[in-house]
Amino acid sequence: MKFWQALKEAIASLSANKTRSFLTVLGIVIGVGAVIGVLSIGQGAEASIIGQIESIGTNVIYVFRGNSAEDVTNPKRLTTSDADALSNRARAPHILNIASVLSGQSRVRFGDESAQTSIMGVAENYAEVTDLKLSEGTFFTESNVTNRSSVVVLGPELAERLTGRQTELVGTTVHINNYPFRVVGIATAKGGNQFSSPDMDAYIPITAMQLRVQRQSVPNAVDFLLIQAQDSQSIDLAMQEAKAILRASHRLTSRQPDDFTLTNQEDILSIANSITKILTIFLAGIAAISLLVGGIGIMNIMLVSVTERTREIGLRKALGARKFDIQLQFLTESAMLSVFGGLIGIGLGWLLGKIVGAIAANSGTPLVPEISLNSVLLATLFSLAVGIFFGWYPALRAANLEPVEALRYE
Amino acid sequence: MELNSQAKEPVIDVRNLTKDYLLGDIVVSALRGIDLQIFPGEMVAIMGPSGSGKSTLMNMIGCLDSPTSGEYYLDSLLVSDLHDDELAVVRNQKIGFVFQKYNLLPRVDAIENVALPLRYSENTSSMRQRAEAALQSVGLGDRMRHKPNELSGGQQQRVAIARALVNQPAILLADEPTGNLDSQSGKEIMDLLLKLNQEQKTTIVLVTHDPNVAAHAQRIVQLFDGLIKAPEAIS
Numbered sequence: 001m002k003f004w005q006a007l008k009e010a011i012a013s014l015s016a017n018k019t020r021s022f023l024t025v026l027g028i029v030i031g032v033g034a035v036i037g038v039l040s041i042g043q044g045a046e047a048s049i050i051g052q053i054e055s056i057g058t059n060v061i062y063v064f065r066g067n068s069a070e071d072v073t074n075p076k077r078l079t080t081s082d083a084d085a086l087s088n089r090a091r092a093p094h095i096l097n098i099a100s101v102l103s104g105q106s107r108v109r110f111g112d113e114s115a116q117t118s119i120m121g122v123a124e125n126y127a128e129v130t131d132l133k134l135s136e137g138t139f140f141t142e143s144n145v146t147n148r149s150s151v152v153v154l155g156p157e158l159a160e161r162l163t164g165r166q167t168e169l170v171g172t173t174v175h176i177n178n179y180p181f182r183v184v185g186i187a188t189a190k191g192g193n194q195f196s197s198p199d200m201d202a203y204i205p206i207t208a209m210q211l212r213v214q215r216q217s218v219p220n221a222v223d224f225l226l227i228q229a230q231d232s233q234s235i236d237l238a239m240q241e242a243k244a245i246l247r248a249s250h251r252l253t254s255r256q257p258d259d260f261t262l263t264n265q266e267d268i269l270s271i272a273n274s275i276t277k278i279l280t281i282f283l284a285g286i287a288a289i290s291l292l293v294g295g296i297g298i299m300n301i302m303l304v305s306v307t308e309r310t311r312e313i314g315l316r317k318a319l320g321a322r323k324f325d326i327q328l329q330f331l332t333e334s335a336m337l338s339v340f341g342g343l344i345g346i347g348l349g350w351l352l353g354k355i356v357g358a359i360a361a362n363s364g365t366p367l368v369p370e371i372s373l374n375s376v377l378l379a380t381l382f383s384l385a386v387g388i389f390f391g392w393y394p395a396l397r398a399a400n401l402e403p404v405e406a407l408r409y410e
Numbered sequence: 411m412e413l414n415s416q417a418k419e420p421v422i423d424v425r426n427l428t429k430d431y432l433l434g435d436i437v438v439s440a441l442r443g444i445d446l447q448i449f450p451g452e453m454v455a456i457m458g459p460s461g462s463g464k465s466t467l468m469n470m471i472g473c474l475d476s477p478t479s480g481e482y483y484l485d486s487l488l489v490s491d492l493h494d495d496e497l498a499v500v501r502n503q504k505i506g507f508v509f510q511k512y513n514l515l516p517r518v519d520a521i522e523n524v525a526l527p528l529r530y531s532e533n534t535s536s537m538r539q540r541a542e543a544a545l546q547s548v549g550l551g552d553r554m555r556h557k558p559n560e561l562s563g564g565q566q567q568r569v570a571i572a573r574a575l576v577n578q579p580a581i582l583l584a585d586e587p588t589g590n591l592d593s594q595s596g597k598e599i600m601d602l603l604l605k606l607n608q609e610q611k612t613t614i615v616l617v618t619h620d621p622n623v624a625a626h627a628q629r630i631v632q633l634f635d636g637l638i639k640a641p642e643a644i645s
Contacts, residue, residue: 002529002534005529005534012517012518013517016517311513312515315509315513315515316526316530317474317498317501318472318474318501318507319501319502319507319526319527319530319573320498320499320501320502320503320527320530320531320577321498321530322494322495322498322499322530323494323495323498324495325498325530402475403474403475404469404474404475407474407509407513
């Protein structure tokens with residue numbers, strides 16, 4: 001029998017039992033749907049995290065307090081004096097710029113609208129270091145920082161949320177922690193620069209942050225520092241220089257470990273990457289189990305079908321069907337069932353990704369699920385393989401039936 | 411060449427054929443040495459009480475089963491030594507089966523049912539036309555698109571006969587072809603088989619326990635306990 005004939009017969013026989021075919025296929029639909037959904041969300045999350053990290057610029061080094069690799073007691077807080085020390089061109093020739101960041105949560109109010117969000121207390125060079133662009137107005141100046149001016153640059157989403165617009169806002173007043181701040185600029189949408197959504201952030205001078213929003217027990221304390229290296233080649237040198245300067249300014253002896261952590265984009269990228277990869281593999285593995293269960297379901301139904309159609313098999317053999325013909329017929333049916341289920345599953349997974357993406361977008365995390373051609377091909381081939389694997393035994397049973405016995409079967 | 415030799419060369423030539431079954435530990439001899447020749451254009455009835463081995467013989471002649479010993483030449487081809495897949499080809503090309511219970515596929519219409527043997531042949535060209543011609547020849551030209559459950563028993567058996575004929579086999583093997591039919595439909599089916607035998611010179615082997623059916627045959631082979639009982643009586 002020719003293949004296309006087997007295909008036609010399989011369609012006829014499967015559509016003769018629509019309800020059963022549909023229920024049989026459901027296991028594969030759910031399995032493939034879950035795998036595709038998880039993979040697409042995983043890829044989307046990876047792209048989103050990488051995008052957020054990369055958007056800050058690749059030659060930036062983060063300095064955090066503490067050291068997770070070594071046992072450090074009572075690590076010193078990072079301060080603006082650390083930033084000043086790092087700014088020494090002579091000792092750190094490969095460091096271009098330093099941005100100190102003191103961040104905290106506070107309520108921002110405009111008229112009747114308000115939002116709880118991240119307030120970033122930063123110096124005037126933050127925009128340069130993190131490549132932050134403004135769609136309107138200008139970033140605050142050095143004198144704003146020195147004078148502890150109550151000025152603010154709003155993230156575009158925050159502006160939208162508070163005022164319903166992103167333009168003509170310079171000169172208006174918002175209240176942060178109940179202190180009035182004058183809007184001097186609106187940032188352009190970035191889609192991300194740290195692990196939160198920067199488009200919801202508000203930027204104020206670090207001095208105003210210390211004064212009005214978050215009083216610190218340690219004067220001049222900051223949460224983290226951003227070091228901009230001269231270029232991406234000099235990152236390692238800049239890190240060595242920063243390490244030496246910070247050890248000196250924290251008065252660490254040669255036997256004491258660092259009480260700070262230096263990381264660059266690549267480190268963070270690779271960590272983020274491996275975390276999302278492991279999560280994706282883990283979840284996809286769980287989803288694959290349902291694919292296995294779906295395959296067993298197909299095998300079960302195919303065995304029932306072979307028994308039900310014993311006489312038909314006997315007849316076909318009497319009319320000249322060879323073993324191969326019978327095997328082909330049943331394998332085609334099981335493969336078609338599972339590929340059909342796989343295709344529906346791909347659609348379901350796509351939908352699942354869309355829904356998760358929509359939920360994520362609603363809660364302010366940009367996540368665009370991605371379905372790559374590879375995962376679609378893989379899912380199709382995999383379900384084909386499931387159909388052939390689990391259909392093999394029933395098809396072999398059918399092919400090996402004795403025609404005399406099969407024709408006599410009631 | 412065929413016409414001349416047909417008179418002498420039997421289309422079915424069975425020599426000392428035996429078949430043993432194993433029922434548990436006991437060997438049951440269903441056939442104990444059958445010699446039988448059937449010539450082209452003959453219509454032969456095989457009769458016998460149940461357990462006489464007539465079904466077994468029918469399965470042997472139909473190449474559905476292999477004998478324990480002995481030789482079977484079908485159309486001058488020694489088929490008793492062939493393997494399963496080779497037998498499948500022989501069944502497809504040389505034998506047309508008509509069953510008591512019609513054995514039509516319920517899902518598909520008459521044409522598709524008749525075309526089924528063609529699907530397993532080498533030559534799959536113009537399947538529909540050949541199936542249509544076969545249905546015309548059994549008088550069902552107006553029922554081609556009907557599914558089995560839309561046809562009467564007699565019509566279903568006609569579809570089955572058309573299916574048996576579609577590959578132009580050397581023999582038509584009918585196992586109780588009227589067993590499931592009322593007398594009127596049964597008579598029509600027998601008339602059709604007789605007509606095929608007389609007009610197309612189709613070789614027909616009937617297996618039946620109904621003497622009225624067997625009476626249509628030119629020759630009756632009586633089986634008893636796995637042996638052919640009496641010298642073949644010519645009606």
